Amino acid sequence: MQRRQFLGSLAAASLFPRGGIAQTAPMRLIAAPHRQQVLPVGYPDTAMWSFDATFPGKALRFKQGDRLGITVENQLPQPTSVHWHGLRLDNAMDGVPGLTQAPIEQGASFEYDFALPDAGTYWYHSHAKSMEQVERGLYGPLIIDETEPPDVDQDITLMIDDIRLEQDGNLAAFDNFHDLSHAGRIGNLWLANGQIDPAYPLKRGDRVRLRLISAANARVFTLGLQGFDGWVVALDGMPLKDPRTLPEELVLAPAQRMDLILDVTTDSEEAFLITFERDGGYAIAHFPVTGPSKAARSEKVILPPNPDFPIDLANARTATLMIEGGAMGGMRAARVDGQELDARELAGRGLFWALNGVAGRPETPLLDVSLGETVRIGMANNTAFPHGMHLHGMHFSEVFSDGTLGPLRDTILLNPQDTREIAFQAHNPGDWLFHCHMLAHHQAGMGTWIRVSA
Numbered sequence: 001m002q003r004r005q006f007l008g009s010l011a012a013a014s015l016f017p018r019g020g021i022a023q024t025a026p027m028r029l030i031a032a033p034h035r036q037q038v039l040p041v042g043y044p045d046t047a048m049w050s051f052d053a054t055f056p057g058k059a060l061r062f063k064q065g066d067r068l069g070i071t072v073e074n075q076l077p078q079p080t081s082v083h084w085h086g087l088r089l090d091n092a093m094d095g096v097p098g099l100t101q102a103p104i105e106q107g108a109s110f111e112y113d114f115a116l117p118d119a120g121t122y123w124y125h126s127h128a129k130s131m132e133q134v135e136r137g138l139y140g141p142l143i144i145d146e147t148e149p150p151d152v153d154q155d156i157t158l159m160i161d162d163i164r165l166e167q168d169g170n171l172a173a174f175d176n177f178h179d180l181s182h183a184g185r186i187g188n189l190w191l192a193n194g195q196i197d198p199a200y201p202l203k204r205g206d207r208v209r210l211r212l213i214s215a216a217n218a219r220v221f222t223l224g225l226q227g228f229d230g231w232v233v234a235l236d237g238m239p240l241k242d243p244r245t246l247p248e249e250l251v252l253a254p255a256q257r258m259d260l261i262l263d264v265t266t267d268s269e270e271a272f273l274i275t276f277e278r279d280g281g282y283a284i285a286h287f288p289v290t291g292p293s294k295a296a297r298s299e300k301v302i303l304p305p306n307p308d309f310p311i312d313l314a315n316a317r318t319a320t321l322m323i324e325g326g327a328m329g330g331m332r333a334a335r336v337d338g339q340e341l342d343a344r345e346l347a348g349r350g351l352f353w354a355l356n357g358v359a360g361r362p363e364t365p366l367l368d369v370s371l372g373e374t375v376r377i378g379m380a381n382n383t384a385f386p387h388g389m390h391l392h393g394m395h396f397s398e399v400f401s402d403g404t405l406g407p408l409r410d411t412i413l414l415n416p417q418d419t420r421e422i423a424f425q426a427h428n429p430g431d432w433l434f435h436c437h438m439l440a441h442h443q444a445g446m447g448t449w450i451r452v453s454a
């Protein structure tokens with residue numbers, strides 16, 4: 001009942017029957033302009049773009065092992081595409097215009113159809129002019145249920161975002177060089193599932209699976225949960241072998257996800273999801289708590305693992321990635337389509353960032369590797385801003401300085417001056433984008449790709 005209420009509040013969501021999708025005709029998702037009351041009632045509404053006239057797009061839900069079949073129809077005033085973020089899918093279905101498909105032109109449609117080998121918390125979003133299209137609302141949750149999901153009282157997905165609205169309810173303009181050359185488009189309003197501080201009622205002692213998804217353009221959220229005990233059980237969709245006790249602070253970079261198993265342990269009448277900002281903590285969502293005190297469960301949950309692709313560090317193909325650019329540190333020159341341009345010429349093209357001295361997606365991949373090879377990429381953030389580097393099509397592990405491997409992720413945060421190394425087995429053939437998920441940075445040059453040849 002409460003789960004249905006929640007999904008109902010994710011706009012006029014239609015929930016697809018679990019597991020039933022493989023047999024039915026392909027679903028349609030229509031990308032089109034849409035107006036939504038984002039600001040409180042009494043304020044103007046907001047002109048947005050959305051999937052199926054809801055913001056965020058409806059929660060798409062499948063069972064591990066199903067096929068996803070969705071025809072995306074473009075009724076926007078510009079070309080689009082859909083990327084299924086974090087899924088280890090067929091390359092032709094990855095949704096990157098100019099790399100894996102042609103953009104879906106105005107009035108046209110594209111049929112996405114692929115297998116779903118992994119369970120977990122993912123999301124779908126536009127991958128065309130994404131700084132603008134994602135900010136305008138073209139995103140939604142994509143949940144793949146385990147064959148045997150853990151036993152919980154409620155399963156709640158919160159897509160958190162910060163958008164930048166003007167007083168009149170309009171989205172602030174997108175032609176902003178400051179965003180491109182600094183941290184990216186940081187919003188002035190926090191949203192959870194498209195709403196300001198929504199409420200999700202819980203019962204004392206309930207066990208909740210909370211799925212946090214950041215759809216933010218650029219903000220790195222530092223979050224806290226109040227009123228719960230529990231564990232972080234998955235990151236970026238992938239189960240942790242060893243769930244971590246709920247920490248005080250949860251850092252969520254753009255596009256990252258976190259699954260939590262939480263027991264409602266508060267004695268008070270409310271629990272909270274908080275964002276910690278410079279001047280204090282603010283609720284992004286709250287949970288009214290009712291019911292007599294009932295003992296919370298306490299047994300730890302370990303999610304079943306997804307298919308594993310072992311990493312062979314000793315026999316790896318290696319590359320390094322120097323991240324340069326942006327204000328306060330900047331770069332003097334970079335290559336674009338093989339041509340050396342100085343900073344002024346780059347700025348004239350809206351380019352402010354480079355990977356290994358190249359601004360924009362290069363014609364040749366960062367690496368061309370054979371299926372099954374292990375890849376190691378060392379990265380250095382020589383800029384004054386954080387970056388969330390996202391690899392399409394395969395999850396990676398961080399390689400720590402002692403040679404141990406971190407949990408599987410698809411997006412890794414590099415703070416200014418960080419150096420980090422990642423490794424993965426190139427198990428998925430195709431051309432895979434590797435880019436900064438601060439969407440203004442991607443637009444302004446921070447993207448490369450990796451070819452996995454079968």
Ligand code: C2O
Pocket residue numbers: 083085125127255390392433435437
């Ligand atoms: Cu979430 Cu290249 O994307």
Ligand code: CU
Pocket residue numbers: 386387388436437438441442446
């Ligand atoms: Cu970046």
